Amino acid sequence: MIKQYFLNTWSGIWTVLVGMKITFKHLFTPSVTIQYPDVKVELPERSRNRLYVNMDDCIGCDQCARACPVSCIEIETVKSVPGDEVGKTSNGKKKALWVTKFNIDFAKCCCCQLCVFPCPTECIKMTSIYEFSEFERDNLLYNFATLTPAEVDEKKDSYAKLEAEKAAQKAAAAAEPKPVAAPAPEKPKEESSNN
Amino acid sequence: MALKTEEMVLNMGPQHPSTHGVLRLELELEGELVLNVRPHLGYLHRCFEKHCEAMTYPQVIPYVDRLDYLAAMSNELTYAITCEKLMNIQVPERVEYIRVIMVELQRIASHLVALGTFGLDIGAFTPFLYCFIDREKILSLFELTCGARMLYNYIWIGGLSHDLHPDFIRLAKEFVQYFKPHVAELNNLLSYNKIFIERTANVGVLPLEAAINYNITGPSLRGSGIKWDLRKNDPYSIYDKFDFDIPVGKGTFGQVGDCWDRYFVRVVEMEQSLRIIEQALEQIPEGDVTSALPKRVKPPEGTVYARTENPKGELGFFIVSNGSLNPYRVKVKPPSFVNLTVLGELCKGCFISDVIAILGSIDIVMGEVDR
Amino acid sequence: MIFDWLSSLIGNEIIAGIICACLPLFLFILPFALVAVLMERKVSAHMQDRLGPMRTGYHGIIQTIADILKLFQKEDIMSNEVDKPLFNIAPVLTFIGSYAAFAAIPFTSNFIGTKLDLGIVYILGVSSFGVVSILMAGWSSNNKYSLLGAMRSAAQLVSYEIPTFLVVVTLITVTGTTSLLNLSEMQTGHFWNWMILGGPGLNLTKFLLIPFMIVGAVIVFISTLAEVNRTPFDVPEADSELVAGYYTEYSGMKFAMFFLAEYANMFAVSAIVSALFFGGYQSPFGYLGNLLGVSWLVPFEQLFWFTLKGCLFVFVQMWLRWTLPRLRVDQLMTLCWKYLIPFAFANLLIVGLLVVL
């Protein structure tokens, strides 16, 4: 009982001294703090931050939007009419869709990188930019589509015209007894770009 | 005539320094003595289970990360194992090794937070920051591997998102060597400190029968003195290949199952995790990590329950599949949620300060409790 | 002494008294509190492998001034349910309590607020004044956390007076004086004359006293630490349990008053420990002024040594704070009643016997 009492006293003092020794040692170890805006840590190459979309390569296949678990990517496309020059991707595939809208809402984005893997042309990727805070939440909605609204309207119009022509053709074909295989150049192309 | 006294109801939380997030405790007090504790949950409820029903199987993984956000890798592993069981996928050996390394590193990281914040609850500020410095080093390893520090989306169904970085093995070995002396330092600074022992020993004693009846899992169960670790008792992945011990609470400074035992089990577990990591880093084979990734995750119809030993306890996923691309029902067995059920029982008749200590020692994460 | 000089200079005792009273406040307490707050932040930061404030000035030197300016500008938030008079007066009283203690602390052999013969007793008396204001703050805040903190604080302060006083009584039996100035004057010369090393003179009793004096110094350091509510005894303001204890509801300048009082108190108790056991303002190696024959240098040297010793003990207090966990309320009482008081009593008895012999 008495022994325990003195043992307690001693262990109380001793363990405090041991702890004090450790903290005193740390007084002289170099600190780990980084003066952030002045000094920045170099991010590793795989770091995942803001997304970037290279619209020259984007074929509008919508796979990234479908992979996204938070639905922060919004894509609208208009099919090109024959004769339109949509351009080629960097690995030489011909594009078939006008991407009229490619919005990424970074207020929603969770940087999970799930959109990057399915992209067939590797045009959507994670960059190492992490300082993009905004005062207005709307400013976080990034618009990647390169077309101007006027151009978008034009593309929509021309596609609607094509559709109307096709419908007319179909109607004509239906009127005729003999079915004619209507050429549909866009469809197979879209499928080939999907897979 | 005796003075008339009445009980005081004290609301602790949801904004309180040491309720580990947004837990609200309703304490019935008589002076400093706690008569009754009623936990109130749901402040962080974000419909994980409802979300899952609208997602495809791979899309659930980023959400799984956010359950126990201090141990996202472990959550991913559990979910991946569940889905692999459902789809009957065999993953390559290299993937298993990488998974084990990651999960064990994550276990150390999670325990460091648990120990550090426990110290903080008791009033020791400095060990908390030492723990966080070491944890940051682990997070840097993760960042090197998959690019994210907390919410990784790294372990996928049937594989991994990336292979290891070429430098990873060297850096991980360096980390293991760096970290070993730090456990001893933590012990000297905190674990064996007389004040700390006084505060935690004989406080919140959880008897083994009650722990099993409450289905307490993880370090809190082992603190009550039973060798029950799913890595040994129900081996998953490749844990049967490694040599490690399961620490149990021995009642060094008080009764078996007190706060100190629960705390110290975590300290020893970190050392055992280091052993596993060392072995895995030595044995890791070469190979492809993406070869077993399924093109389309469309499991057959059926129900499955799979579980792993998470840092907090037994995490399980109960998935009902109806054969479509989306899970029909995903039910989580969250260790923190179950461990928290025992809080009311443990806190009866202790002091206010002990409530904090007990809450810290059962180590909850509100992201998982509320889902 | 300085009062006499001032009253002869000005010719009016009241004005001289006011100036004399303000001198330690503006010359010492406020600058010290500024430095101590910065010191606390830097010490804690470097002990935790951090840097602490770095932006304002070189290594954040003027950070506390910036903080004070910020606190001045802050809105004085007061909830409707508080007991307004008590709520407003409590921080002022707290500060007065700690400030009053400075009246009897000898900064140098010339500069002491009042040469009380009962100096140490007076200091212990006014420092327990803090209990009242803390209870006031806790009760008037109408907040359960504040109330719990205040209750804890009252119990703690009252209990820890006892071991402090027992050690002081021990010293009185050895030295036969209760005036801090006399006590300090006794320990003049070199450091072997300090009370911790048995006091002045060279005889067998001195060497026999040394271990008991060390025990006494440790006890008085621990109990005064508890009186100023520093970790590991900060249960009244235990941030992880009671948010901020009795000053949870305070903001702006009222909060700053509590803060200032805490740091002033820290220095006051450090000064007491150093005056009792470590020679007060006395230099450990003799004075340069005496050596060179410039006697006006001596008081400045004394002030330097006094500040240095005070700061050293304040540093030890900070060091302890950033090392140790916090005690529980009942353990706090256990430590006081079951450990410190018996030890202090035994110490008193043995020292008394030694002195008689």
Add this chain to the structure above:
Amino acid sequence: MKNDEEIFEILKAKFGDSIIELNAKSPFEKVIVIAPLKIKEVSYFLRDDSELDFCSLVLLSGVDDANGEKVELEEGFKGIQGGTLSVYYHLESINQKQKATLKVSTSRENPEVESVSDVWRNADWHEREAFDMYGIKFLNHPDLRRILMPEDWEAGYPLRKDYRNPEFYQGMKVPY
């Protein structure tokens, strides 16, 4: 260690009609289906029998089977009428190293299941969660309140398949 068939046989011999079937449809785990108002009795037996010794309840999960008929309620919104809600119990025995899965199914309109919170204490919160999410009433539960959702949530039980988001909660628009 006993497999599911043996456990089923033991239970069938003891309780007869209360044990409905051994559902082996799922390839991963066999489910013993039990009558909802007998589950407490069966649970006590499972826990206390030295052969079975199911000392802990690992997981209790509600599932909406959505096997009723879909009915058009209003504005294209489909409700479900009839069918069942189920509760799954995953049990484990630490000493005997065996697992079992139980299931009870109860009607969707008036879902009532015996509470097992006396048998396994952690069932308390699990049952509250199932009540919160599916509206399954656990009879004789000590404190059946909502646990994760706000206590004044009036828009129904969110994990049911025919749950519809309310437009307003406490005067606030719900999708922010």
